[in-house]
Amino acid sequence: MEMSSGWLAKMKAGLKIERVRNNSFWAVVFILFSVVPILFAINQLFRLRLFQVTLIDNAYLYYILMFYLPVVFLIFPATQGSPQNRVPWYDAVLFLTAAITCGYFGLHGLNIISFGWEYAAPLTASLLSILLWILIIEAVRRASDLGLMLTCIIFSFYPLVAHLMPGFLKGQSFDFLTTARLHAMGANSIVGLPLFVLCNLLIGFILFGILLQYTGGGTFFYNLASALLGRSRGGAAKIGILGSAFFGMLSGSTVSNVVAIGSMTIPAMKRTGFSAHYAAAIESCASAGGPMMPPVMGAAAFVMASFLNVPYIEVAIAAAIPAFLYFLGLFIQVDGYAAKTGLKGLPKNELPPLWRTLKEGWFYLGVILVMCYFLLSLTVEAWAPFYAGAALLVLSIFKKQTRLTWISLFNIISDLTKTLAQLVAILGAAGLLIGGLSVTGVALSFSRELVAAVGQNSLLILVAGALTSFVLGLGMPTTACYIFLAVVMVPALVSLNINPMGAHLFVFYWGALSDITPPTALCVAAASGIAGSNFMQTGWTAMRLGFIKYIVPFFFVYNAALLTYGALREILVATSFAVIGVFFLSSALEGYLWGVGRLKLVSRFFLIAGGILTAFPEWISSLVGLLILVLTTVVSYVPVWAKRKALKVRNE
Template sequence: MALGLTGLMMAINQTFALKLLGFYPIGNAFLYYLIGIFLAAALLCFPARKADVNRLPWYDWLLATTALGCSIYLGVNGLRMTQEGWEFFAPIEATMTASLTLLLVLEGVRRCGGWAIFAVALVFGLYPLYADHMPGFLWSNSFALDETIRAHVMGAESIIGVPMQVVANLIIGFVVFGIALTVTGGGDFFMNFATALMGKSRGGPAKVAVISSAFMGSLSGSAVSNILTTGTITIPAMKRSGYSAEYAAAVEACSSTGGTLMPPVMGAVAFIMASFLGVSYGEVMMAALLPAILFYLALLLQVDNYAARKGLKGMQPEEIPRVLDTLKSGWPYLLSLAVLIYMLLVMRMESHAPYYATLVLLVISLFRRHQRLSVRKGLDFMYQLAHNIGNLVAILAGIGLVVGGLSYTGVAGSFSRELLLYAGGSIPLMLAAGAVTSFVLGMGMTVSACYIFLSILLAPALVAAGLNPLGSHLFILYWGMLSYITPPVALAAITAAGVAGASNTRTSLHAVRLGGVLFVLPFLFVLNPALILQGPVDRIVLSSLTAITAIWLVAASMEGYLYRVGNIKHLARLVLLLAAALLIYPEWISDLIGLTLLGCCYLAHRVAWRRLPTDRPHDGLERQTEGR
């Protein structure tokens, strides 16, 4: 908690140029100090082995102290490092300090990100050592060991590269805002608000899970933490309403996964994307808005069709709060969100906005007893800050080694050129390759790590093939995100299964089936920039309508239920799926054919209805219509 408070004060001092006690370090020194503080916090919060979960061994204290000492040395010598070019030639003690820092970064990424990210960071971080032994376009001049260490620790493109700069300048503030919302009761408000909106409708608990996860995910950006907060309430409610444990867990897993894509706070990866693209975070946020809405609309349609097909009801009236009462109790959260969005989109004060929004929320909470920040909540706030940012810093410093290794050898550019050459300029082939690569890497890496890796290797090839740059980067992010709900890893599905007491395998399979519509979405917005709000207004409106129609048809096909018709058989489901595919393709002729197929389905149902004997009871009528 002391480390978290120190890191927060240092970030505020740097962001607002307060120069407290005359302290205002230059850029690289500030980054070294933050890395030391939060890497030390990570080494104290995340155990080296399972046996240390409930204790803090002496070597963790030693590693944390060493991390602080190394960062202080590097920070104090930050200006000298730049002026004398320590990246190329440095005193022996500086090289030794850099070696220790590199080892601590690797240990931090192993603890926080797991062995998969550790292996990726190690292999690509050491790439400059053996690049001259690689074949073809993977070949490059090699570096000596001391040169590689200095380049990674004292260079500007590795551990203090773009990912760490984004953490220092932007992400800390947004993490603070998200934690402030949580500790002051924002989670309860958004859950009650979702219940008030959707609780009465058929399959109400599942829709509450979707909406509440959208709200909470937009603030945390973490699928697992979302499941462990909202899922402990929504999953039991779904089970009480008639949903199986596996289906309830799958709904929560899919809903929580979408938080990475949901504005206004999309997780660390969105800020990194803005830096890579050289655009404002507000632009990334607006581009992701419609895809995020389509994501959650797809889930709502799926669970609604499922509830209609199974005959599931809504929640009991006594379980549903009134909308007005909920808004009266939770208006401070909405006000702070409004302040955040206004400062992001109108004033364009990205680094300052979350701090001001947090201040508004905390000041209002002082006058509201149930939301007031008590001593216990304040301590919890500091612990969550150290824990969450420590986790981010450890992982992104490790991924910085990947960025540095590929940048120093020049292999990143060569890889993109070769991919473009092998694809022969075929956009569908490149998108398929990108989807598979993002998906596979996402199985063993966090979304941020997967995105950073592929934004260097794959995104330039997609852009060179003529695709929209922002759409291409969102495409990579989206497919990396979907690995959370798909086997064999399916981290979000397994976490939700643990909460529901369900089978991991069956939950993962339910999540894939439920998320079938979601696998269509990235192709929609990467092929049609209008869906990321780029282009003429009329084109955006038309594309949005066709995309919504396509999602509706895919949901109807996946669940076997069509509005105004009822349950449908396999042939009708295939026709609807074909109609959806035609609507996805951004051409008016394909849209017209898709709508014609949809009209034929309804017309066939109407004809079948009229041909049935009039003395049939309604149940038999519906069954015979279903058969036709």
């Protein structure tokens, strides 16, 4: 009895969510609804056939929904005024309703496919379809925001009124019950591609990212970045960039990256002379690079691989050069800022020795190699994070500092379940968006109309796509925004002979800009909270520091060599021009150029123009850009050279 109560006490202590932690019954229910779906996923993904159970795809998705959708109502309160320390009766009712509804569809998964229940189903299935539709909308309201919920309502109800719409917005309509059935039981809505990707690919990568965090990965990458760059000028900021890049490339997260790395780097930056808003902006931009950084990118990248019908590793490889250019731009600007303001590096006695850091955390680097090896060699990519996670757990056992305790294990379960429950709500809602557009046929007609409107002009459609992605990204989570644009906008881009990978990455980049762009700017909000800086001032600084993220999509769309498509020579030439362009562009944005020093406003203008032209993947523009860069650099350097010469003569 003592062991049982002791175990329960540890479990409740490890649960971060107060609503379930304060009640033993709900704590146990939460753990069951957390662990069982992971076992389901492992059984399904590795085809273990435990208890002779192998589920068809739609039944598997419904059963994952059966566990994670109810949890949304358990851990996300209905309103700000709802009880935060207990589960009210109405949330308990929603919990039970969601579990029963999804369980019913799971039990009848084979019948849904065999007898086409999305068009004609028993009355019970039809009524439960309405219920599931409503539950998903309420879940996304709680787990995300009002903007995505309203978008979800508009597009999921669209099949009811599509026949009344004008022009290309007109489509096939359905009655209310049929629409509900298409959403709940069709292959292109709630249990469509977004949820399929989450359940078959993303679960393992999310688990791996959380394991990395709790075994001390964030601390190791921070220490490694400190040992490598801490003594250089502006070292604290460079530590933040490199540490966030290291952590982000394995976690694929943004806000959690800010919290994990920024809590260490932002105070260090402020202590060494960086202003609060600049320190927060640097960390915001560095962490916002997480979803773009291979080998583990954000959730949208995994959905992208399924849209493109290519292995995920192909998406990761394609994203490598653009991610490098983005982080290069950050480094150049930070170094320029430090040089202008005379900021030094951190004292040697505050930095960990490189050899000791590698000796203590070598296995984190080993895990990176394990992940990359399995991503490249396994026929089923979904296995890679489980193998890498298992390796991480085994290796972490041998050190007391990284060994997991019972409390940290329940912390992991708590974080994993909250993340997956939130994603189930968001991706279920994204499925409703796709469902409303696909069953009416409006998605295809919209793409055709868009191409006709721009008159086959690829630049115009890219600008339109960028603005649309940006606006939608301000009101929707990155993944949901990307999915919507992949259905509506990408076909139009591809029809103008734009590389499909480039088209998908283009809308992904622009949709993700909301992380550093006010008024949403979630990364900025988290970082400014740590730094104690003004949100809007931090946001505008983050936009300038992250400017490369705004323009690099135009570069790789026009030259697929930047996505590693083509001969090695083409890739090297395109990358070289892009690096030169980004170097001078970033220098101009910060107002400081190596060898020259502070730049005048006119010089900055010409360097920005020359940098963009040089990086733009077209021979004439690149050569013109290089000429502008050379002439501007020479003209800027002459006064500096003359001043240095005069000073030398005077000293002699």
